[in-house]
C-alpha cells in the first residue's frame with residue numbers, strides 16, 4: 860500500500876508527527892508521503908495518520 864497527500868492539506872503536521880516514516884513536511888509547508896510501499900511495521904501508524912488528518916487529505920494511492 861502507498862499513500863499520497865492531496866491538495867487539501869493545510870500543513871498541520873499531524874501526519875508527520877504520527878508516522879514520520881511515511882509522511883514529512885515539504886519546503887512549501889504541506890505534507891508529502893514517501894513514494895514507495897509502506898513497510899508492514901509502520902502500516903498501523905500510517906493508517907492512524909490517515910484517519911487523523913483533519914481535512915481528509917491523505918488518500919491511498
Ligand code: SF4
Nearest residue numbers: 868869871872874912
Ligand atoms: S495531517 Fe493532513 S492536513 Fe495535516 S499535514 Fe498531514 S496531510 Fe496535511
